[in-house]
Amino acid sequence: MTLTEIPSDAELVERFPYASIDHDNKALYRGWLEKSLRMNRCDDCQRFHHPPKPVCPSCWCSSLVPSEVSGRGTIHLAMFLHQGPPAPGVDYAKAPHPVVTVELEEQEGLRFTSTVAGCAPEEVRIGALVELDWVDRLGAPFPVFRLVEKS
Numbered sequence: 838m839t840l841t842e843i844p845s846d847a848e849l850v851e852r853f854p855y856a857s858i859d860h861d862n863k864a865l866y867r868g869w870l871e872k873s874l875r876m877n878r879c880d881d882c883q884r885f886h887h888p889p890k891p892v893c894p895s896c897w898c899s900s901l902v903p904s905e906v907s908g909r910g911t912i913h914l915a916m917f918l919h920q921g922p923p924a925p926g927v928d929y930a931k932a933p934h935p936v937v938t939v940e941l942e943e944q945e946g947l948r949f950t951s952t953v954a955g956c957a958p959e960e961v962r963i964g965a966l967v968e969l970d971w972v973d974r975l976g977a978p979f980p981v982f983r984l985v986e987k988s
């Protein structure tokens with residue numbers, strides 16, 4: 838598959854066996870294959886929302902455009918899982934697995950939840966600046982956050 842080919846719905850389901858792909862979120866996962874985090878943006882009021890819904894939660898307009906976001910933001914909520922569902926590359930016994938909800942810089946209240954890679958659990962703090970990065974999960978890109986060094 839080359840990047841210019843748009844994967845079919847069936848291919849998407851194959852590439853993301855851990856996700857439940859539906860009509861509303863398929864544009865999100867198609868973006869992941871190109872390492873692009875896209876959120877539905879309302880064509881009318883221009884507000885983003887996530888997770889994907891069939892209509893804009895602000896104005897109920899159904900004209901939604903999957904639009905790339907920067908993935909930069911601040912940690913709004915942090916949890917540390919000591920046990921949980923099996924996930925590739927996650928060893929709960931070795932270290933607590935951080936799960937963070939990040940408020941993205943594009944819009945107040947626009948949040949995305951994933952993990953933080955490449956740092957010790959004690960470095961994960963509410964209010965910390967993060968940026969988006971991509972790791973491999975079962976052969977497909979998966980969005981994670983990394984801490985941004987404050988200068």
Ligand SMILES: [Zn+2]
Pocket residue numbers: 879880881882883884893894895896897898
């Ligand atoms: Zn709207």
